Amino acid sequence: MNLRLYDTAAGDVRDFVPLEDGKVGIYVCGLTVQSEPHVGHVRSAVNFDVLRRWLLARDYDVTFIRNITDIDDKILAKSAEQGRPWYNLTYDMKRLLDKAYADLNVLPPTYEPAATGHVPEMLELIDLLVERGHAYAAEDGSGDVYFDVRSWPAYGELTHQSIDDMEPAEDADPRGKRDPRDFALWKGHKPTEPTTASWPSPWGRGRPGWHIECSAMASKYLGGAFDIHGGGVDLRFPHHENEQAQSRAAGFGFASYWLHNAWITTSGEKMSKSLGNSLLVPEVLKQVRGIELRYYMVAAHYRSHVEFSFEALQDAAAAFRRIEGFLERARTALPAEFHVGTSSGEEPWLSFAAAMDDDLGTPAAVAVIHDAVRLGNKQLTEKDEDGLKSTYAHLHAMLDVLGLNPFDAVWSGASGDDTKLTNAIDVLVAGLLEQRNEARAAKDWATADAIRDRIKAAGIEVEDTPDGPRWTIDGGSN
């Protein structure tokens, strides 16, 4: 069985064959750190995190580079608006972004290069493009350097467009451009912009254009040719088209596969257009736990639009709690010394793997997980310990691939205070449950139910099981 991925450049699903056996290099366009991360922003990170985890599960040696863009027009505009240095804005936003990633169990990349740390590499690349006749300094003395799209016949190949069919941008400022579609590799410093946002170059002080950073950083950390380049659909054009054009014009092979994740929208429109803060990651995490939000994202295919709604989010959370509930019951039922091994060529792993190999078919993979949960619940009631061990172990392995294993240490609070608290509650609840048991033994149902209601009022759910009552804090363990 082979992994197959949808490649935007090919417009179809292709067998994944890495350039070097057993190794995969991935470059993902991260965020421009100019505002607080909302749910839409983190989807991309979650989607590509799943890709990465699946490749790791397939025993690939994965190098995963995800950049941040920390200098651009918007950053300068916003920082000016907010009356603080641009580098303070980007630094703050980056810290919030890191927190959001961590809350969603997105693995840290191998490295996270920032544009401003790679100006020399970009200048080197621009120089090479000028030398090869694919770039030119603006003729109006602005200090800009442009990529010459007409000099690169393959321009448009990634998004299957021809230059002549492209609508010139309404606000295109022709300045010193030879063709309105030429794009900036380097932007000459403007007196209205802070000098801290400019770097020396052969063309005078200035700052990098948007696209060049990814070309420079990808080749620095992954080599001139690498396996997978990812990002949101909106980046296909112009960003990725331009990246590919300039890299290939410079003589690099660049990416073999292009993967693009779809949007999360609200009321049918892009989140960036939505007003209000309710979709910022920390806000959403007031309603559901990080693992539940992640489940919501993983349960949809990465190439499908997700129409965000809190109702759907709550449904997803309920579905996830079913999985979690089983795992907790199974863990209690299994001997404490039972350790989960690695998964192998058995069901349901095989079905799960087949789903994942099919262009990361997480919806089908999640269905396999639910089937396993149903089977496991049956094994639990039938006291089929061997079967239960196997199901439990497989679920661990599958959930690990999706980054959704509730027992993963990342989901529990950072402090050890949780355990203390749990123990304290356990002692208190145990006392009440003892009273309730006495009442039940005396068939005094009114008293028994009153005690249960009282515990419930504290947000603690009591369930009677064949092995006696057990309690859980409402809505999971967060």
Place this chain on the structure above:
RNA sequence: GGUGGGUUGGCCGAGAGGCGAGGCAACGGACUGCAAAUCCGUCUACACGGGUUCAAAUCCCGUACCCACCUCCA
């Protein structure tokens, strides 16, 4: 104008010629003092109009509507 994607049941969300993913909700049953949880069962579908085929949600043609991108965007 060009390019790409979509429309599935009460809701979410897969599938891509036959064998009805899955979850949530609802209903019935089992279990329970009652619940909860769990299990078993049931129900509501493929935007519209044609066509191809023994067989279409799936392929083809057309129509409608929606979304994204065309140099700020995850």
